[in-house]
Amino acid sequence: MASLDSVLSCIDLNLDRSLDRLFDLLRIPSISTDPRYAEDCRKAADFLAGDLAAIGFEASVRDTPGHPMVLARHEGPAGAPHVLFYGHYDVQPVDPLELWTSDPFDPVIREDANGRKRIVARGAADDKGQLMTFVEACRAYKAETGSLPCGVTILFEGEEESGSPSLLPFLEAHRAELKADAALVCDTNMWDRDTPAISTGLRGLVGEEVVVKAANRDLHSGYYGGAAANPIRILSKIIADLHDADGRVTLPGFYDGVDEVPDDVKAQWNALNFSESDFLGEVGLSVPAGETGRSVLEQTWSRPTAEVNGMIGGYTGAGFKTVIAAEAKAKISFRLVFRQDPAAIRKAFRQFVEDRLPADCTAEFHPHGGSPAIQLPFDSPWIAAASEALSQEWPNKAAMIGMGGSIPIAGEFKNQLGMETLLVGFGNGDDAIHSPNEKYEMSSFHRGQRSWARILDRLGRGV
Structure with missing residues (x-):
């Protein structure tokens, strides 16, 4: 000493x-x-x-x-x-x-x-x-x-x-x-x-960009509305399906390798006097939006997530343009915990999208990094x-x-x-x-x- x-x-x-x-x-x-x-x-x-x-x-x-x-x-x-x-x-x-x-x-x-x-x-x-x-x-x-x-x-x-x-x-x-x-x-x-x-x-990370395509060009929504597949609507529904009503991610096998935090560790986290209301209040929010029944520290430290980081499709400029877009894009990130496999998560997401594509639609995928x-x-x-x-x-x-x-x-x-x-x-x-x-x-x-x-x-x- x-x-x-x-x-x-x-x-x-x-x-x-x-x-x-x-x-x-x-x-x-x-x-x-x-x-x-x-x-x-x-x-x-x-x-x-x-x-x-x-x-x-x-x-x-x-x-x-x-x-x-x-x-x-x-x-x-x-x-x-x-x-x-x-x-x-x-x-x-x-x-x-x-x-x-x-x-x-x-x-x-x-x-x-x-x-x-x-x-x-x-x-x-x-x-x-x-x-x-x-x-x-x-x-x-x-x-x-x-x-x-x-x-x-x-x-x-x-x-x-x-x-x-x-x-x-x-x-x-x-x-x-x-x-x-x-x-x-x-x-x-x-x-x-x-x-x-x-x-x-x-937490680990899987980044994925998906592009859903339908018609070979943007379409007039008066001429083709109701008859033509709309990639924005299709992709929006696929994204909405990623979570259930309790905030859990619905990809098959997503929670494989996800362990529960030991009770004594949870007790230590609770003793940190972390204020959920202050944490969310600083960014203008008030209600935790993750998995039901999980504390904010659990949601951010020990639970996996799926978040939409960006979406684009159709006309987004000033004014209004009545088109049905030929394609729609979304950037999705998955934060991983414990023993989740990034490759398995990426594969599951791609299959999840493919399984939900209607006729006349295709999907392209572009990876943006992955780490356990x-x-x-x-x-x-x-x-x-x-x-x-x-x-x-x-x-x-x-x-x-x-x-x-x-x-x-x-x-x-x-x-x-x-x-x-x-x-x-x-x-x-x-x-x-x-x-x-x-x-x-x-x-x-x-x-x-x-x-x-x-x-x-x-x-x-x-x-």
Whole structure:
């Protein structure tokens, strides 16, 4: 414990220096989606590789067809676990620039109305501030003890904000170098400012576009109305059939692999004092619209969904045009949980549509990505170890939460490398990631470093 105490003191005493290093990284406009910033993306990769090398990692910048990866490794004590830490150094574009209150690549510290200090810059929370909390924890460990409590491999990519086209080929090509006992991902939030969170599950995703076609051209609704098949009406009915009166998805086999959340976990969720009315009220709603009898947290964390993300067909311009459209399109996304199979869901949806097509109609399908859900066992020793460490740092015990969104990298760590992923981050829900005036709380940056030091210490003692 004495060595951990000295590491935590080192973090406290060197907070200003760690902030300087973060600011240096934040000043690099590493926007991955814009080719004009390709050199800046490489500059950010070089910065991180050099910084990791300076604290004793074997670090290198690895070229890809897109932006480079940073890969670094540090051995740990014999018999200790080895973990793979993932983050991304690329950032979103800053538009609309006029809504920023300062230069997005000239980081500043501001105080909010409650006197809390916050770091304002593009990438402050997503993901440069988050990844640097881990780097700084490693730096403090090396400074105080000369080593790390467990083996660590670090992977920083530069294309997360532009779809990660190079990531899967990189994982496949460097499988041996990346293999570890577990992966750590920091691109997540706390439950609230005083309550850290471990995300035990991420919903998977299946995206599908369907095009229903009938006549060979748009038709006059006076001449052909009543006699001609109307793709908009047909597709609308098919979509309406996707749910029953209780909000359950009607695809055959859709709930295969969907488990019930254990009662003790539900009890913990209920203890989070989550306000369904506040959650919905913020967006102008009041009544949960998902499966009957399920709480909002269940609906968003542990239940699968089918949502229509867009529909188009016929005349949608100004004024009025009386046509029967030749085709209608819809974009559908399915969020998956537990052990649902993305391929099986896609196949079931396509068959569901085909079975409901009347004469003279055809359907085309266009896939838009698919990834399985990630679900750590609720009794995972990795969760238990991280929870113990986090609860020693923050005022409240770590919350075990689900996540409604999807982080495909976690699925690839499981599929390609056979590793479970522990998702621990220190962002807040109001950090305005991807938006003007993105910020990262100073408390998140400081206590995030201390939290990772505690987690590394705890993992080093075995799980």
